[in-house]
Amino acid sequence: MPVVPKFRLIYFDLEGRAEVSRLMFLDANVNFEDHRISLDDWPQLKSTFPNEQLPVLEYNGKQLSQSDAINRFLAKVFGYYGVNEWDCTRIDEIVSTFADVVGQLVGVILEENADSKAKKYNQVLEAHVYPLYHMLETRLQAKENQHWLVGNDISLADFVLFNVTWNLQHNKRFPDVERFPVGDFNLLNLIYERVASRPNLKDYLASKKRKYLVN
Numbered sequence: 001m002p003v004v005p006k007f008r009l010i011y012f013d014l015e016g017r018a019e020v021s022r023l024m025f026l027d028a029n030v031n032f033e034d035h036r037i038s039l040d041d042w043p044q045l046k047s048t049f050p051n052e053q054l055p056v057l058e059y060n061g062k063q064l065s066q067s068d069a070i071n072r073f074l075a076k077v078f079g080y081y082g083v084n085e086w087d088c089t090r091i092d093e094i095v096s097t098f099a100d101v102v103g104q105l106v107g108v109i110l111e112e113n114a115d116s117k118a119k120k121y122n123q124v125l126e127a128h129v130y131p132l133y134h135m136l137e138t139r140l141q142a143k144e145n146q147h148w149l150v151g152n153d154i155s156l157a158d159f160v161l162f163n164v165t166w167n168l169q170h171n172k173r174f175p176d177v178e179r180f181p182v183g184d185f186n187l188l189n190l191i192y193e194r195v196a197s198r199p200n201l202k203d204y205l206a207s208k209k210r211k212y213l214v215n
């Protein structure tokens with residue numbers, strides 16, 4: 001009798017770098033332990049984890065660190081990683097580009113001065129966010145199946161798009177969060193809405209109150 005995989009996702013009690021993994025677990029309807037560590041307890045526990053970092057995925061007793069590696073592993077296991085090598089490469093490309101943008105957005109979140117925060121936010125939108133969304137929208141317009149970013153079904157790339165877009169719409173640590181006009185990117189907005197309406201995600205998304213993009 002085959003052994004049923006045991007998944008345990010360990011992170012802080014916030015969304016951050018574990019959120020895309022959680023979305024995939026929920027969408028795939030795979031049981032997992034969403035183990036959350038308080039920030040107060042972290043200093044005592046830090047040395048017990050690989051690289052002294054979170055998130056960490058435990059899979060049948062084995063530990064995997066680094067959110068990108070975790071997301072790619074889960075995407076492969078759950079069928080969210082394309083059907084051929086080109087699809088996999090395209091997904092990697094999109095995910096890596098979003099990671100660059102997220103790095104810029106983190107700088108906005110960490111900025112404490114309100115005026116500087118607003119200035120940085122606008123700069124990141126103009127220099128990084130809009131160009132990426134324009135590129136993806138243009139690529140979708142030339143794609144035969146426009147329902148998803150890569151191939152003919154939902155992939156890791158779509159979950160990452162959704163997560164970043166959700167934050168740009170709802171994360172209160174950004175100034176003027178309603179400014180980002182996702183509706184201007186018609187095809188991307190439709191993907192965003194498709195992910196939000198996935199049967200296994202709707203209740204989760206309706207119940208949570210997002211506070212952070214990353215730790």
